[in-house]
Amino acid sequence: MTRDDLRTIVLRHLGDRAPEADLTRLRPDRSFRDQLDLDSVDFLNFLIALNKELGIEVPEQDYPHLVTLNGCLDYLGKRLVK
Amino acid sequence: MADFLMPTLGADMTAGTLVAWHKKPGDAVRRGEIVADVETDKGTIEVEIFTSGVLEKILVQPGETVPVGTPLATVREEAPAATPSVTATKVSKTVAAAPPAPAFPASVPAAVEAGRLRISPAARELARKLGVDPIGLQGSGRGGAITREDVERAAQPAPSRPLAPPAEDRVARMRKTIAAAMVRSKREIPHYYLHTTIDMSRPLAWTAGQNQHRPLTDRLLYSVLLLKAVALALRKTPELNAVWNGERAQLLPDIHIGMAISLRQGGLVAPALHHTDRQSLDVLMKSMRDLVDRARAGSLRSSELSDPTITVTSLGDQGVEGLFGIINPPQVALVGFGTIVQRPWVVEGQIVPRRVMTATLSGDHRVSDGHRGALFLAEVDRLLQEPESL
Numbered sequence: 180m181t182r183d184d185l186r187t188i189v190l191r192h193l194g195d196r197a198p199e200a201d202l203t204r205l206r207p208d209r210s211f212r213d214q215l216d217l218d219s220v221d222f223l224n225f226l227i228a229l230n231k232e233l234g235i236e237v238p239e240q241d242y243p244h245l246v247t248l249n250g251c252l253d254y255l256g257k258r259l260v261k
Numbered sequence: 262m263a264d265f266l267m268p269t270l271g272a273d274m275t276a277g278t279l280v281a282w283h284k285k286p287g288d289a290v291r292r293g294e295i296v297a298d299v300e301t302d303k304g305t306i307e308v309e310i311f312t313s314g315v316l317e318k319i320l321v322q323p324g325e326t327v328p329v330g331t332p333l334a335t336v337r338e339e340a341p342a343a344t345p346s347v348t349a350t351k352v353s354k355t356v357a358a359a360p361p362a363p364a365f366p367a368s369v370p371a372a373v374e375a376g377r378l379r380i381s382p383a384a385r386e387l388a389r390k391l392g393v394d395p396i397g398l399q400g401s402g403r404g405g406a407i408t409r410e411d412v413e414r415a416a417q418p419a420p421s422r423p424l425a426p427p428a429e430d431r432v433a434r435m436r437k438t439i440a441a442a443m444v445r446s447k448r449e450i451p452h453y454y455l456h457t458t459i460d461m462s463r464p465l466a467w468t469a470g471q472n473q474h475r476p477l478t479d480r481l482l483y484s485v486l487l488l489k490a491v492a493l494a495l496r497k498t499p500e501l502n503a504v505w506n507g508e509r510a511q512l513l514p515d516i517h518i519g520m521a522i523s524l525r526q527g528g529l530v531a532p533a534l535h536h537t538d539r540q541s542l543d544v545l546m547k548s549m550r551d552l553v554d555r556a557r558a559g560s561l562r563s564s565e566l567s568d569p570t571i572t573v574t575s576l577g578d579q580g581v582e583g584l585f586g587i588i589n590p591p592q593v594a595l596v597g598f599g600t601i602v603q604r605p606w607v608v609e610g611q612i613v614p615r616r617v618m619t620a621t622l623s624g625d626h627r628v629s630d631g632h633r634g635a636l637f638l639a640e641v642d643r644l645l646q647e648p649e650s651l
Contacts, residue, residue, distance in 0.1 A: 216525050218578040220553040230477045239472050
């Protein structure tokens with residue numbers, strides 16, 4: 180899977196949590212929780228959706244790695260390679 | 262024969278617009294089944310019916326706006342009615358003649374019922390407006406649900422966002438409804454406010470320990486412990502789980518916490534987690550996740566909006582340390598939780614860093630006093646120090 184493919188998947192699931200948001204304006208280096216006003220339930224639902232599609236279980240201690248779009252792509256990309 | 266009435270879904274709701282019927286005359290209906298969508302100032306709500314039988318005649322057509330309590334349809338009941346007339350939900354100003362509570366699901370609501378398309382009310386309405394037949398569409402929402410985006414893609418190569426429905430109008434109407442309720446609350450309810458600081462070390466450690474061994478789908482958030490602790494504490498101070506009927510407080514037999522959920526385009530809803538005190542943390546957690554998802558998608562049910570007996574709100578995710586909320590009438594109390602911060606704390610004479618959180622109670626002084634409110638907050642604290650018992 181390419182990084183662009185992964186980006187498409189991540190953005191789709193973010194869009195499900197924030198359907199009114201314009202994701203083309205999402206800054207990849209800033210917390211998307213802040214940009215999209217996602218709360219802790221939204222974030223958990225987002226991770227569960229990613230898990231369902233990618234099969235990646237994210238331990239709680241790794242949550243801080245997934246607060247930005249770039250962070251998500253880096254983390255998930257590494258996990259997929261493993 | 263029974264009437265299926267336009268429900269009241271909030272203290273200040275006076276009318277609603279029938280958006281769509283899910284049943285036609287001659288169809289069987291079951292108690293708790295969603296039979297229509299109603300547009301209110303809080304968005305489009307799925308309305309459940311509280312009787313079983315056969316839908317006899319539709320009296321209000323899609324697009325019509327009618328006052329609360331107007332018969333929308335007649336139902337030929339299967340068995341003799343238990344009450345003279347069966348309403349879709351209770352009138353919020355009094356619960357003296359409340360119909361039987363809806364059947365509470367033992368677990369998260371099931372997936373698609375046979376023959377019922379899984380589509381949010383907003384998507385269904387958009388499909389109708391754009392002339393798109395939703396049957397056969399591939400849903401991209403949770404559980405394969407058809408979303409508004411799916412409908413738009415099917416209709417034309419339109420931009421995926423922003424969306425066509427007049428969201429600004431809906432937000433403006435919602436704010437107007439909230440404004441009316443809050444002004445009424447401040448005018449009529451003599452509020453008192455209490456706050457306490459709770460050491461969250463044990464509940465947080467317990468939750469983290471639980472989640473280490475749980476898959477993502479089963480993980481707990483500490484907020485579900487807060488909800489359960491509030492629900493159990495209400496058993497000891499039942500006067501906080503009541504409604505004001507204009508003359509006196511009416512204690513309610515069941516505890517349905519209304520969980521405040523902010524809507525990103527503006528507005529706030531507080532749908533019910535039914536029988537919060539009776540559910541396990543696992544069931545509550547799944548219900549909470551489902552409720553937030555459906556609130557975001559505009560797919561809440563009438564019983565979820567009409568049944569809350571108390572509201573709990575948390576601004577912890579936004580970094581607010583404490584809040585003193587305005588009670589949502591006809592409820593008589595509101596509980597607020599702030600964010601978790603690390604503070605110096607005295608333990609056995611030593612100052613240690615502890616993660617603490619502010620809990621607040623807004624109480625209706627016509628119904629309860631500060632002493633009882635203080636007992637309630639103390640009980641919430643005590644329960645949180647024994648998270649394994651929640």
